[in-house]
Amino acid sequence: MTSQERTVAVLGAGTMGSGIATVAVRGGYRTLIHDLDDGRVARGVDAVRGFLAKSAELGKLTEEAAATASARIEGTTDLKDLAGAGVVIEAIYENMAVKKDLFGELDGIVGKDTLFHTNTSTLSVTGIAAGSSRPERVVGTHYCNPAPLMKLVEVADGRHTASWAHRATIEFLASVGKTTVVTKDRPGFIVNxxxxxxxxxxxxxxxxxxxxxxxxxxxxxxxxxxxxxxxxxxxxxxxxxxxxxxxxxxxxxxxxxxxxxxxxxxxxxxxxxxxxxxxxxxxxxxxxxxxx
Ligand SMILES: NC(=O)c1ccc[n+]([C@@H]2O[C@H](COP(=O)([O-])OP(=O)(O)OC[C@H]3O[C@@H](n4cnc5c(N)ncnc54)[C@H](O)[C@@H]3O)[C@@H](O)[C@H]2O)c1
Incomplete structure (x- = not known):
């Protein structure tokens, strides 16, 4: 695997972003977590490290595995740092205009094969993908909360999602220990x-x-x-x-x-x-x- 394929970027260091980043570092990926200011980034990084430390304390991870996973998380407020990511997972505010703008901005930063995942709960994946000039690589991946504990992720393609992006998404989620159900791009998917x-x-x-x-x-x-x-x-x-x-x-x-x-x-x-x-x-x- 190339380093790009091994790097995940998570946008939004809140409840879901930090949970998803925990899943990614535990799955062996170098993970960059991005938010709007240093305080929010630090809180997200702390949440990831805190969860891993607690897992070690409870005997669910070895001390060594927790330390290795902890070392894989990095925080940033600069979108340009995401240039090397193979998968970008968006978990920012549930706002269509903001999500669309962000995916549009990322187009000029990440590589052409980078997968874009959105963790939206209620918005249209097709609508969010319309903010990107490459909607074929945008896939809805709806994690359950708390993301590090809940195994299931719902996967919903947008109207223009390519079959390669869908397959790569299922493979990525399996690689971080998630099970998937495929659903439609409809409000609430299945679970909600x-x-x-x-x-x-x-x-x-x-x-x-x-x-x-x-x-x-x-x-x-x-x-x-x-x-x-x-x-x-x-x-x-x-x-x-x-x-x-x-x-x-x-x-x-x-x-x-x-x-x-x-x-x-x-x-x-x-x-x-x-x-x-x-x-x-x-x-x-x-x-x-x-x-x-
Ligand atoms: N909370 C849940 O149970 C849950 C479950 C599944 C999916 N979701 C979805 O996940 C997404 C995030 O929800 P949450 O509960 O983590 O919200 P949250 O409010 O805890 O975190 C959102 C984070 O996004 C950051 N943010 C906002 N705009 C940004 C931007 N332009 N760039 C970078 N960061 C930005 C905010 O500063 C905040 O830290 C939403 O789309 C929500 O619908 C939430």
């Missing part, structure tokens, strides 16, 4: 079509006093076998992200089950976004993007 209405109904159950956050979480983990209850999960996802994703799906699908319940707006207005702000449904001393 089910997950968002379900999360909304859990929030409504809490608002209606059916149980406490603890009892509803316990009911879901105990009876349905989910690894995390809905409120623990929403605290990881971020209430701002849930609000955006749910609202966008409602706008596109016109189905009220996607519309976020009023408690979501109140929590966002109060800044109770979840783990990243130290308080959501629960409170956290550790505001790392994905702690224990």
């Amino acid at each position: 079509r089910f997950l968002i209405p379900w999360e909304n109904s859990c929030i409504q159950a809490l608002e209606n006093g059916l149980g406490t956050k603890e009892s509803i979480d316990a009911a879901v983990t105990g009876a349905l076998g989910h690894p995390m209850g809905p409120f623990k999960l929403l605290d990881v996802v971020g209430m701002d992200i849930h609000q955006q994703v749910a609202t966008r799906l409602y706008e596109q699908l016109r189905d009220p089950k996607f519309f976020p319940p009023p408690m979501v707006d109140r929590m966002v207005a109060a800044g109770d976004l979840g783990r990243k702000t130290g308080r959501g449904f629960y409170t956290y001393d550790d505001t790392r993007l994905f702690g224990s």
Whole structure:
């Protein structure tokens, strides 16, 4: 493999970007994580290193493997540093114009065979790819949160995605230990079509006093076998992200089950976004993007 093929660039050092960067370094790739300022880049790099250190502490990785993977992450605020990347994975704000502009800008920086992956939850892959002069290499890859722990990635081609780019994407995801399901470029892909209405109904159950956050979480983990209850999960996802994703799906699908319940707006207005702000449904001393 050439060094270009072994280098991954992740755009956005937030919840998903740092999770995806963790997946890439653990999979053996030198990984550059990019964000708008040094503080956000440093927070993303810390999240990657923190997750690896915790994995070693829990015996899920050897100390040596964690140290080797940690050494593969680098941060930057300069897009030009991404020139050598074989795969660019975009995980920035869920905003069509910003994502399109970024892919357009990258056209002039990366090589012609570089794959462009977008981790959008609700936007059209075809629409994002239209920002690039080479839409044939743009593929939707929707990771589940927390990305280092969840095995599945949904893969959705845009209208102009080339079959080589699709195949290379599946191979890349297998190389970092992910399983894939292929879906269509439609709002919410498969997972969010089910997950968002379900999360909304859990929030409504809490608002209606059916149980406490603890009892509803316990009911879901105990009876349905989910690894995390809905409120623990929403605290990881971020209430701002849930609000955006749910609202966008409602706008596109016109189905009220996607519309976020009023408690979501109140929590966002109060800044109770979840783990990243130290308080959501629960409170956290550790505001790392994905702690224990
Ligand atoms: N949070 C989830 O559960 C989840 C799950 C799957 C997919 N997604 C999708 O992943 C993407 C990122 O979501 P997130 O939860 O990580 O958001 P986040 O707010 O935690 O992080 C986004 C990061 O992108 C950075 N950013 C914004 N514009 C940028 C630019 N032009 N260049 C570089 N960096 C830029 C921001 O500074 C921020 O650090 C969104 O498209 C979202 O829909 C989120």
